[in-house]
Amino acid sequence: MKIQDLFEKWGLAGLKINVGFLSMDWKPEPVEQQAAWELYVELVTRVATQPLDAGTGDEKAALESVYTIIEITRNLLRERGRKAETFSKIAIILLNQKIRPFTTVWHKARLKGDFTDSTICADFRADLAMIQGVLQSFAGMLAEIAGVETIHELDQGVLVEI
Numbered sequence: 001m002k003i004q005d006l007f008e009k010w011g012l013a014g015l016k017i018n019v020g021f022l023s024m025d026w027k028p029e030p031v032e033q034q035a036a037w038e039l040y041v042e043l044v045t046r047v048a049t050q051p052l053d054a055g056t057g058d059e060k061a062a063l064e065s066v067y068t069i070i071e072i073t074r075n076l077l078r079e080r081g082r083k084a085e086t087f088s089k090i091a092i093i094l095l096n097q098k099i100r101p102f103t104t105v106w107h108k109a110r111l112k113g114d115f116t117d118s119t120i121c122a123d124f125r126a127d128l129a130m131i132q133g134v135l136q137s138f139a140g141m142l143a144e145i146a147g148v149e150t151i152h153e154l155d156q157g158v159l160v161e162i
Contacts (some may be wrong), residue, residue, distance in 0.1 A: 001026060003086070010141040012134070014096050021089065028145045031088040035080045036145035039091065042072045044137040049132055053127060059115045059124050066131060067103045070095055086144065094138055102131045 004022035007013065028036065043049050047057060047065045073091050081088040106124055114120040144151040 003090070004143065008140055009139040010144075012094070012137050012141065015093055020119055024086075026086050028087065029060065029084065029146075031080050032084040033146045034075050035084045035087050035091075036142040037148065039069075039073060039076055040139055040142035040146055040148070043142065048158060049135045049139055051132075054125075059070060059121050059128075060110055062105050062128055063103065063110055063124070066099065066128070066135075067107070069135070070099060070103065082121075090141070094134075098131065098134050098138075102127060 002022070003017075003024050006026075007015065007017075007022070046068070047062045048069055052062055073095055075148055076087050077091065106127065109115065109120060109124070116125070140150045
C-alpha cells in the first residue's frame with residue numbers, strides 16, 4: 001500500500017507530509033502492527049474517540065484523555081520507534097499536526113480555570129468533537145495497519161441479547 005492511499009482512505013488529508021514519504025510503498029512489519037494495535041486499543045477505549053454527550057462527563061477529564069494519547073504514543077515510540085520507523089513517522093505527524101495543537105489551546109484554558117464557564121465548555125466540546133473525528137480516523141488507520149477490524153465494524157453487528 002502507498003502511505004498516501006492510507007491517509008486518503010481514512011480522511012486524514014490536510015497534513016504537511018513529505019511527498020516522497022507519501023508515495024512510498026509500505027507493508028507494515030510485525031513490530032509496526034503491534035505498535036499500531038497498542039495505540040489503537042488506547043484510542044478506542046477513551047473519550048478521545050467516544051461521544052461525550054451534553055450534560056455528561058467532565059471537560060478536564062476529556063482533555064486529560066486526549067493528552068494521555070501523546071504520552072502513550074511517546075512511550076511506544078521510545079520502545080519500538082527505531083524498529084517501527086514508518087509507524088513512528090505516521091504517529092509523530094498526527095501528534096504534532098493534530099493532537100498537540102488541540103491540547104495546547106485547551107491546556108491554557110484549563111490552567112486559567114476557564115472550564116467553569118459554560119460557554120467555554122461548549123466551545124471545548126465542539127473542538128473535542130472535531131479532534132474526536134480525527135482520532136477516530138487515526139484509529140481506523142491503526143486498525144488497518146494492525147490487521148484488525150475497527151471498533152466501528154464491530155459496532156455494526158446485530159444486537160443479540162445474551
